[in-house]
Amino acid sequence: MAGMEITEWTLEGVLDEMEVIHGAMKDRQFAFILGAGASFTSGIPTGQGLAQKWLKDLHLRECSDGRSLEQWIAECGIGNGELTFQTAAEHYPQIFERRFDGDREAGYAELESAMEGKSPSLGYSLLAEIIQHTRHKVVVTTNFDNLVADALAMHAHQSPLVVAHESLAGFVRPQMRRPLVAKIHRDLYLHPINDLDGVSTMEQGWKVALKKLFQYFTPIVVGYGGNDGSLMDMLMELDEDDIAGRMIWCYREGSPPPEKARSVLRKHKGILVKIPSFDGFMLQLADKLVTNFDVAAIAERTAKLGMDRADRYREQANRLTESSLHGSPAEQRTGEILTQSVRSSQSWWAWEIKAKAEPDEVKRDKIYQEGIKQFPSSAELIGYYAAFLELPRRNYDLAESMFIKALELDPNNARNIGNYASFLEDRREDYEQAESLYKKAIELEPNFVGNLSNYANFLAEHKKDFDAAELLYKKSLALEPKNSWSNCNYANFLVERRKDFDAAEALYEKSIKLDPESAWNIGNYANFITNHRKNYEKAEALYKRALVLKPQSPWHIGNYERFKAKRAKKKVTYKS
Template identity: 40%
Template sequence: NRATPSIGYLFLAQILTNTKHKFVLTTNFDTMTEDALFSLQNAKPLIIGHTSLANYISVNNSIRPVIVKLHHDYLLSPKNTEQDTNTLPPEFKKNLTPVLEGVHLIVIGYGGYDTGIMDYLRETTSRKPIYWCCRDKSRLSAETKKLLTEQDFIVEIKGFDRFMLMLNAKLKHDPIIDLDNVEESVLVKNAVKQAKKYQEKLKELGKKQDIEDDELEALKVQLPTWWDYELQVKKETDPNKQNKIYQEGLEAHPKSFELFGNYALFLTNIRKDHDQAEAYYKKSLELEPDNAIVNNNYALFLTNIRKDHDQAEAYYKKSLELEPDNAIVNNNCAFFLTNIRKNHDQAEAYYKKSLELEPDDENANNNYASFLMNIRKDYDQAKKHYKKSLESKPNNATFNGNYANLLKGIRKNYDQAEKHYKKALKTEPDHANNNGNYAQFLFIKGEESQAQVYLDKAFNFADNHQDLLAELWFYRLAHCPDYRQQAIEQLDALLEMGVKSIGWDFSANIERAKEQGFEPIELLQQYADKISQ
């Protein structure tokens, strides 16, 4: 338990993760190889530590390193007597043969004194050649000499660490340690990355809607001192008092890029003071230009508020370069690619990666569900991901509203749809999209007077959300005769700017307008197609 991997194991870890070579067969009971993989590459090997797991050895494994402990793991009935090692279990023989037929075996630090293993290697005539490494070939055991054939190789080396050093050099892998700056070494970066990941998890705990005061107090000792101000903001409901807390926090922690970034989010989402918000985003980036989340948040601001999509894309790309395995970054980049660039295939790849990294992430599940519904038309899978997002946050306004859209437009389950719309609007009455979508729902049901109320609210809260504005003006065109000419002018202007709401379904509105005598009905279909296709 106190042993640590020698430097050679770190080189081995690089080979196992950066090349097609994924298999280690060992008679050792220790955990040196897996420890090296965890510390250097943060890789998760498949450990075959017992005969009963032998069937999981597969030559087609191309993702995870596989460590096969031929004498078992030291915690799982280790085989350490001569009787134990006289034969190799048939389960190992059966599943190792395809491996040895497909890859060369490099033998290092093994004397060849296990009868079972040596007999098996001798019997496996279809194997690839063996590279048998030793310090002095004149001292090879008789059993080893008996095993090796003319197609095999004997390689004299000066020890495991030195051999792995040279093998690593031949493969031209990046240095493990940066001699000029140790903090830039892979080992340090991985440790810091893991620490930051768990710090983010702690922060997420602090943001839970139902968290108790005593839990918040317990969190304080786990998080940096600036986070205390974030916790105070969470407990406060008055935006003016929240604003004051942030300002006090920034005065106390003028170097906290996190606090500057969070204040920028507050100014964007709560105060709607976008010029001030941008100044704080930039200050956060000035303090920490290579933080993936800070770059990602500024990209979101540039997309949603400034509509500067080219600049936003540059920040999205940088955030991905900085942390390609960050679930939040992958999710937000996917959202940008599908909604702005219309690059749906690449977007789906990022959505899938985000969910592979964080399967329970509610935002990723919600966004991917909307993608599946509107772009892929895979409604069953969309429903599955919407429900997954609602499991985590059952009262979330966006999640309820989006699920209601599916129930309304695809499932025609109007009772359930209305239930989720009302739940969404109870949680967040000023939510522009939900007001607009509920207005659409009410127009479809023929409840025009109520629909007008929610439509007006949606216009009030829409700000510069142009895709939503296109939907709202369509509803006015279809259902509000007094607005007909203005609606046509507004829709033409939005379409001229390239505004779209891809995949949005206006068919039920057209049907209702037809019943109400709208003419020519073809006009509505033309606008619906222009907006949604």
């Protein structure tokens, strides 16, 4: 069996198969097996992140001879010599036991702190839609959090039966009247199972309950690393015909399942599939399974229950749209579904999604105008339109009138306040009012990265307060390390104010890797290569690439003209 190949399908093939089963096999249901990876975009650290943090704690406590973390890990006795910092997740229970030996309650308290106040991500909201509107109502999870139940409650859906202790496993039955969440490692507040014995073995009640369940449910594994022995051994012990259909194991690029999980897939003829993310997979699956699927309608229901959650949901969906524009085929399909699924008659946000997906600026302008006619009191949509009028349209007078109108409608919208501050700084040179608005925006929403980066630029450019600016750059990158714009902003600062060219170049390259279609990132890197690396061939290639992306941009045209003049001057030879 060890030599058998595991079948791997495309994401499109898996989604098509699930749609066919959903439509044609009414007696077949899907059960979602979730791990820590599914909760990461909700702000909850993964098992890998926690295990690595605890290794650092242990190194600080136990290493008194100055050995490096890596040296100490190799000799600490955890994992029989197989432990490395990179494989910490595989030894999570041993690390937990060592870190909280003698005070297990402190471990539980740390887990509670890590999960306190976290709200369901877009992916969990979409999973709630699937649970509510289809027959696929079972979740089996190794997680201690309550994100599935929270997502159902957030959208006013049917409350699930949460079975969070092995003593209650008898309540798990294939035929349930309501959604089921089976928490096989217990709940966060019921002494969650983190020790080696508990994680390695499954209590008999769970074995019996899950065996009955999987006879009717096809397991769909998402965000689960497969590192604990309890669930893997239980699945391995099942006979080949004990699982309905073929198990589907979703994994992300660079994170394939471990060998124990692969053995399970071989035995049960399971399927591997690479997905872009938990959120992206759930978006595409909801589009296949939920009748009249409408992302905007979900957002509007969320808004009624709490504007903070609605804003977070929209931000995550917008990031999916932005990352899909020039991403992988799977990510592009995610963006297409998102754009197609919103209904402009029901939400201002639908008009924003529609406008953002339109590459033609004139058509986009008309979309915004149509949307504002339908939602004339939407400070959010008017604010997005004002930003569009500023750049790329460069209609500054109309942009300012839209910013003012948006702030009259909602004086505490931190995004609009920050964008208007940037407008006043760049277009009106009204630095006093701009700074006042930046401070107000950050006070209202301290972790909004766009405002932090813009104010950092302001402090560096107009106040010459480089230390304060650098703190804000670092905070924005700590909050969103994969924000290409923030990376490029900080790179510019390091060049102009710190003369740290090596660190800057690394950030430029990272920003372009994160967003290879950003002409702004490419243009800034081209200027850097010209002025500080003198690599004119590489610089010219970058300038041309930026102009292909933004052929009408005065900034890119001017940069390239100055570059050509500078290069021509370098080539001039003088006769004596």
